[in-house]
Amino acid sequence: MKAKSAPEKIGHFRREVLITGFGGQGIVLAGNILGRAASLGDHRESTLTQSYGPEARGGACSAQVIISDATIHYPYVRNPDIVVCMSQGGFDKFAPLLRQGGTLIIDQDLVQPGKIGSDQVFSVPATRFAEEMGRKMMANIVMLGFLTAVTESVTVQAALRTVEASVPKGTEQMNIKAFNKGYDFGLATLKGRRKKAAGVKGVK
């Protein structure tokens, strides 16, 4: 039963992800699905920690996920590669922590990003999409689909399987649809950016 700590491998892959919003949006569930998909689906190391306190629905909430090829010792995000903001409060508090060149993802109807450089910011109307699909509470799953498309933190196969296994019975199809909505929107956003970048090059 004596486990040995293996020397830390040189990590080629490491993502520190901070997901923020308010209580009731499914922030922790989104973090749990992300961490679980990375661990059980993609067979990487992953940790999930969450803000934990006497907060009520509507209060500030965050989940921290680290995904790596190497053993993860310290389980807290120190230099986030990806910050997801589903509330203005979350943005104001956590967006400044984003590492240089990191990716900021916002729910565009809930967050005003101000002056942050546009290259870094990915916007998705996650809550609006979820509302249009009949369930506002699936905004976290739409966001997860979008994150999967634009950041490649987890494979789409692992994410989809984990969504299916993590949501209440009977809502699987609906949630997969929500995930795909966000995922497709993410792919379209990337395509748009590539076209724009190619266009700019053409002018030169």
Added chain:
Amino acid sequence: MKPAVLTGEHFITGDVACAEGALAAGCRFFAGYPITPATEVAEHMAVRLPDVGGTYIQMEDEIASMGAVLGASCAGAKSMTATSGPGFSLMMENIGLAICTETPCVVVNVQRAGPSTGLPTLAAQGDMMQARWGSHGHYEIITLAPSSPQEMFYLTITAFDLSETYRTPVLIMSDEVIGHLSERVIIPEANAIKPRSRPKPKGRKDRFKPFQPGPNGVAPMAIAGEGYGIHVTGLTHDEKGYPVMTAEAQEAMLAQLTGKIHRNLEDIIRTEAYRLEDADLVIVSYGVSARSSLAAVDEARQLGIKAGLLKLVTVWPFPEERVRALAERVKGLVTVEINLGQIHLEVQRCAAGRAPAMLVGHAGGAVIPPERIIETLRNFS
């Protein structure tokens, strides 16, 4: 219905992993009272115990919980409870009764910051000396400290093994971060887990002496109702279990209670070494703080500091020999823990001036970041 051993890969919290470890070890009785951040252990046991024919009871408080755990153990069940600081304080009296009556049981403390109700939702490691000396009188106790959900699983099995083998309560001192951290937990095949059980009596039932030590120094334990004559009391007693109110009986009983631990340190003490071979600065840590320390060792090495870590898996009995041997050859010892110096005092005592001992501590409510440890290592080297 799910089996007792949930073989496979899981992404679960430390609290849930602890409950699964208990079930895999053969625990079939849990009595407790909910308290943050240990509630999920009870919650998961409440869901799972009926699956495997076990019993879950929510008691009126932690004093009664500990009493129920001891009663179930006397009736033959592997028994456990889980709590946090305030509940741990209430359990102290009956933990002493378990020690005196040599009743196996496992007590999990998912630590939060104290004293008193303190910071219910935030991590600390401030109950380490309470684990050692919280109940009255002189005694030995076995205490384990897990650093991950995977260790919450395995060390809960180890806790039951040691508890059964030595007929003594075993404490698992976890903390809020490890209790609530989600990570991969691999649960092996059921036949790969070989849980130990308490020594059983043989021979004539009318000649049985319930506290007469067997060959390994531990008395076989008869289960109430098996036909053996037993008498159990928290008073100082002889091998028959009858109260004897003399200094001689007290001396003999304490020799027995402490001796069975002292004679088996090799089986009980577990430590892990990380980059210790050529280290001249050694961190001593446990629980969540050992994770910060591992990160600090790697980062310090990149800065050219020869750091290493001695991780205490068993905290009590304290791995004195291990720390003494390190103190002989290193430049310094740094204890990292979320209190203002508890295990640090033990390290200092064992180093006995052979190497300076320093503390990277914290009052509680936050995990110590690797940067703080590195800063201390830098000043030291």
